[in-house]
């Protein structure tokens with residue numbers, strides 16, 4: 001099946017979808033992005049993702065190149081042209097094309113917009129959820145504003161590869177005090193021996209995941225209690241359960257951390273229940 005991408009106002013066949021060599025995304029990682037889950041051909045939590053996109057753009061002073069409504073139309077068009085029933089849609093906005101210079105280009109420079117979409121295998125994702133994943137911890141060497149969803153992801157790329165090289169699936173960033181920040185492209189959670197859910201508070205040092213926010217809504221409807229606070233790697237090793245949350249994986253159980261089995265080393269009931277409940281609390285559009 002032929003794939004299409006939206007690039008600066010055009011729906012182009014994938015092989016013709018190109019960005020200029022002096023795009024500031026390419027030169028400086030000077031841009032931001034969003035990823036939405038697609039289910040049944042519909043967008044999950046579009047409103048919240050577009051709100052976070054606008055916040056990210058504002059923080060790095062890139063003007064919103066088109067209204068959130070118009071962006072929504074483009075997202076849907078790319079999903080539909082690529083016939084994505086279940087998968088993800090990716091949106092990237094950079095500061096545009098200009099002669100390479102660190103300072104911002106002239107305000108007339110139009111931001112570049114790229115949208116792609118691709119199908120994922122639900123069966124493969126479900127199989128992964130049933131097995132759970134192993135993670136390893138790595139020092140957090142990222143910049144101080146990872147609350148902005150920028151395309152500058154080199155530390156995340158290196159950490160993910162290190163995890164794979166060490167026989168795991170993902171890495172958890174840990175700060176100099178030994179507290180867990182988040183995974184390379186997901187938020188990190190544990191369930192304590194007293195059955196309390198814990199995830200790190202969202203400040204400038206982690207990305208406030210949309211999935212994380214919706215999971216909070218799902219927890220409210222249960223009798224479980226939840227704490228937003230720092231937790232150490234040691235606490236995570238001794239947790240009853242652990243899991244990560246992101247738009248592409250929703251809730252994915254973590255069964256090993258640095259080689260330590262979490263709980264009984266199998267996906268736990270809390271993670272499994274939250275994953276099942278998630279789409280009752282997410283917005284579909």
Ligand code: PLP
Nearest residue numbers: 185186187207209210211246247
């Ligand atoms: N943390 C990081 C570093 C991420 O890159 C992501 C998603 O890409 C998340 C957390 C989860 O965010 P969301 O739930 O909005 O996908």
